[in-house]
Amino acid sequence: MHAYVHIVDDDASFRAALERRLKLAGYRVVTYASARELLDQLPDDEGAGCILLDVRIPGMSGPELQGRLNELGSTLPIVFLTGHADTATTVQAIKAGAEDFLTKPIASEQLIEAINRALARHELARGRRTRLDSLRALLAKLTPRERQVFDLIVCGRINKQIAHELGTTERTIKAHRHQVMEKMQVQSLAELVSIAEQLGTRASGGEVKA
Amino acid sequence: MHAYVHIVDDDASFRAALERRLKLAGYRVVTYASARELLDQLPDDEGAGCILLDVRIPGMSGPELQGRLNELGSTLPIVFLTGHADTATTVQAIKAGAEDFLTKPIASEQLIEAINRALARHELARGRRTRLDSLRALLAKLTPRERQVFDLIVCGRINKQIAHELGTTERTIKAHRHQVMEKMQVQSLAELVSIAEQLGTRASGGEVKA
DNA sequence: GCCCCTCCTGTCCCATGGTACAATATGAAA
DNA sequence: TTTCATATTGTACCATGGGACAGGAGGGGC
Numbered sequence: 423m424h425a426y427v428h429i430v431d432d433d434a435s436f437r438a439a440l441e442r443r444l445k446l447a448g449y450r451v452v453t454y455a456s457a458r459e460l461l462d463q464l465p466d467d468e469g470a471g472c473i474l475l476d477v478r479i480p481g482m483s484g485p486e487l488q489g490r491l492n493e494l495g496s497t498l499p500i501v502f503l504t505g506h507a508d509t510a511t512t513v514q515a516i517k518a519g520a521e522d523f524l525t526k527p528i529a530s531e532q533l534i535e536a537i538n539r540a541l542a543r544h545e546l547a548r549g550r551r552t553r554l555d556s557l558r559a560l561l562a563k564l565t566p567r568e569r570q571v572f573d574l575i576v577c578g579r580i581n582k583q584i585a586h587e588l589g590t591t592e593r594t595i596k597a598h599r600h601q602v603m604e605k606m607q608v609q610s611l612a613e614l615v616s617i618a619e620q621l622g623t624r625a626s627g628g629e630v631k632a
Numbered sequence: 633m634h635a636y637v638h639i640v641d642d643d644a645s646f647r648a649a650l651e652r653r654l655k656l657a658g659y660r661v662v663t664y665a666s667a668r669e670l671l672d673q674l675p676d677d678e679g680a681g682c683i684l685l686d687v688r689i690p691g692m693s694g695p696e697l698q699g700r701l702n703e704l705g706s707t708l709p710i711v712f713l714t715g716h717a718d719t720a721t722t723v724q725a726i727k728a729g730a731e732d733f734l735t736k737p738i739a740s741e742q743l744i745e746a747i748n749r750a751l752a753r754h755e756l757a758r759g760r761r762t763r764l765d766s767l768r769a770l771l772a773k774l775t776p777r778e779r780q781v782f783d784l785i786v787c788g789r790i791n792k793q794i795a796h797e798l799g800t801t802e803r804t805i806k807a808h809r810h811q812v813m814e815k816m817q818v819q820s821l822a823e824l825v826s827i828a829e830q831l832g833t834r835a836s837g838g839e840v841k842a
Numbered sequence: 843g844c845c846c847c848t849c850c851t852g853t854c855c856c857a858t859g860g861t862a863c864a865a866t867a868t869g870a871a872a
Numbered sequence: 873t874t875t876c877a878t879a880t881t882g883t884a885c886c887a888t889g890g891g892a893c894a895g896g897a898g899g900g901g902c
Contacts, residue, residue: 507719513733516726523723565878578820580858594880596860603860610788611859615825616834624826775848790888804850806890813890821889 425541426471428498429453430460430487432479436526440474447534457482461490468498470548472521472540477504477511485511488518497547499540503528557617563605571598575611576618577625635751636681638708639663640670640697642689646736650684657744667692671700678708680758682731682750687714687721695721698728707757709750713738767827773815781808785821786828787835 427449431437437453444451450471454460458481460473473491477484488500499521502512512523521540524533564572567588574584581599585592608614618624637659641647647663654661660681664670668691670683683701687694698710709731712722722733731750734743774782777798784794791809795802818824828834 509717509722509733509735512719512722513726516723523719525719567879576822578822580820582858590879591881592858593882597880600860610790611821612786612788612825615822616829619826619829777849792888800849801851802888803852807850810890 424450424470426450426452426469427537428460428464428471428473430455430457430473430479430484431476431503432456433476443530443533444537447530449537456480457484457487457490460487464496468496470541470544471498472537472544473498473500474503474537475500477502477515478506485515485518488515488520492518497544497551499544499547501533501536501540503533554620557621560606561617561621561623564602568598568602568605571595572602572606572614572618573623573625575599575602576615576623634660634680636660636662636679637747638670638674638681638683640665640667640683640689640694641686641713642666643686653740653743654747657740659747666690667694667697667700670697674706678706680751680754681708682747682754683708683710684713684747685710687712687725688716695725695728698725698730702728707754707761709754709757711743711746711750713743764830767831770816771827771831771833774812778808778812778815781805782812782816782824782828783833783835785809785812786825786833 427444429437429440429444429451431440431453432455434455437455441451441453452463454463456479475484475487482490484502484504491498491500500515500519501521502515502523503526504524505526507523507525515523521543522536524536561569561572570588571584574587579587581592581595585595588595603609603614606614606617608617615624637654639647639650639654639661641650641663642665644665647665651661651663662673664673666689685694685697692700694712694714701708701710710725710729711731712725712733713736714734715736717733717735725733731753732746734746771779771782780798781794784797789797791802791805795805798805813819813824816824816827818827825834
């Protein structure tokens with residue numbers, strides 16, 4: 423498999439030992455001595471993988487790194503691995519989306535189970551992400567005007583209403599509408615609404631006029 | 633406020649003390665000595681509230697009760713409150729959707745914060761639930777045939793295709809379609825697709841024919 | 843047997859959406 | 873200046889959706 427395990431821990435000997443164990447188990451391993459190091463070295467395309475993260479590390483802490491990665495939109499699942507597990511930290515980490523929270527020392531079997539769960543989840547997350555990204559890319563290709571028309575279409579407005587709201591003619595809206603369907607690569611209104619729903623762009627279309 | 637706090641703990645004196653503290657803080661409190669007791673007494677309409685749950689209780693354990701309530705579709709958020717917090721149990725509980733995981737003894741302030749978070753979340757959950765339930769109720773009013781037509785409509789099929797797939801005429805589909813729009817209380821196809829999307833009933837409409 | 847619901851079907855007619863043939867105007871970029 | 877993207881508008885024509893007016897067939901409950 424091509425999955426990477428990113429280990430972040432300030433204890434060099436622990437890193438090395440863990441790296442050996444995981445390489446024997448068939449994973450590709452990259453190690454980092456600090457959160458900074460991982461942030462600097464992690465490429466934009468994360469690839470398949472997961473992060474093994476210590477809580478107490480010099481500089482940016484484990485949970486802080488987790489928050490930063492979430493902000494950056496990372497999909498890499500995090501497995502915390504620490505010697506000092508207090509309940510509050512554990513709760514926070516899991517709530518923030520960590521895949522697991524394990525305590526040192528950890529049996530290889532248990533660790534590998536957690537890693538595999540994390541990798542499986544990452545596959546799903548990446549799939550969703552990729553799909554949504556491609557939809558967003560399509561949406562971004564719309565001109566401002568087309569985007570306005572798009573929004574009104576998926577709110578259930580008919581061409582006549584849209585023309586009125588945008589201060590133009592029905593014929594013009596037809597032209598934009600055609601462009602929208604073309605650029606979004608859909609053949610039916612249903613697909614278009616589905617996309618809008620998935621992207622969360624949609625004002626439920628109750629009222630007419632702002 | 634009318635929010636109920638349901639306390640489940642086998643320690644009678646702890647229950648009583650906690651009940652006093654929370655009643656002073658303005659909550660309505662109901663106490664239970666076991667998971668069974670709560671399951672028996674909790675009405676179908678849970679009302680606004682949350683559950684304070686001990687992990688180790690005779691009979692069904694805290695996490696087991698949590699699982700059972702999830703199965704039953706309860707929306708009541710759970711705050712675990714226990715003397716014996718091991719990491720694995722904590723992780724499991726939070727992953728299973730617990731609002732928080734606190735350890736005894738607990739400061740009133742901290743406990744009340746957790747309860748209020750739980751209550752706030754419950755409001756949101758109940759709102760979502762209510763909305764989806766009413767949509768499901770509308771959907772359930774469709775006759776089998778209308779439901780078939782509904783599914784094909786939101787997949788983007790046009791009347792002609794639907795008629796062909798269901799082995800009937802376009803005119804008939806128009807009649808069903810009218811019924812569907814009527815019963816689902818929508819004026820536009822966009823709204824109908826939006827509902828289907830929210831209810832998760834929707835086969836993305838790629839292929840024609842099964 | 844009768845009534846009601848579901849499912850099915852039909853004919854007009856009109857509103858709406860979609861497309862094929864156009865064309866014009868504006869502003870920014872090359 | 874030329875070129876391009878964007879936004880705009882027009883006239884047809886046809887496909888589709890949907891309402892108004894009907895009615896028939898079959899099954900289950902009263």
